[in-house]
Amino acid sequence: xxxxxxxxxxxxxxxxxxxxxxxxxxxxxxxxxxxxxxxxxxxxxxxxxxxxxxxxxxxxxxxxxxxxxxxxxxxxxxxxxxxxxxxxxxxxxxxxxxxxxxxxxxxxxxxxxxxxxx
Numbered sequence: 001x002x003x004x005x006x007x008x009x010x011x012x013x014x015x016x017x018x019x020x021x022x023x024x025x026x027x028x029x030x031x032x033x034x035x036x037x038x039x040x041x042x043x044x045x046x047x048x049x050x051x052x053x054x055x056x057x058x059x060x061x062x063x064x065x066x067x068x069x070x071x072x073x074x075x076x077x078x079x080x081x082x083x084x085x086x087x088x089x090x091x092x093x094x095x096x097x098x099x100x101x102x103x104x105x106x107x108x109x110x111x112x113x114x115x116x117x118x
Contacts, residue, residue: 006067007044008055010096010115014062017041021057034058034065048082050075053108066114075109076102083111 008017020041027034039055046052050071058066071079079100098113 006113007047008057008064008067010064010067010113012064014059014064017057024056027058032060032065034060047071048079050079050109058114066112069111071109071111073107073109074102074104076100079109079111 017037017039020039020043021037022040024036024038027036035058037057037059039057044052044055047069051073053070053072055070056068057064058068083098083100095116096113097116098111100109100111102109
């Protein structure tokens with residue numbers, strides 16, 4: 001079975017995406033400051049077959065610490081089937097956490113994955 005892959009890896013360097021992002025702002029989460037970027041390159045239209053609305057990348061000291069991906073519509077259950085760990089096919093190591101939720105008001109599903117200290 002082909003291993004599931006996400007387009008961004010927690011811990012990767014900012015330089016990998018510096019020409020594909022646009023700075024949005026800076027946020028403080030806990031005691032850390034993060035530079036927030038919107039991914040503006042048009043090469044990622046779908047992830048796991050679901051249409052992407054937008055992607056935000058949060059960096060601390062030029063290290064990717066958090067990824068927010070918003071999908072059109074309610075794809076919560078289907079997306080969970082792709083990201084839930086199976087015995088031999090987990091897409092995250094044990095230092096990466098994730099959250100997923102659906103907003104009926106906006107009709108979007110948001111998936112976030114991040115370093116455990118975020």
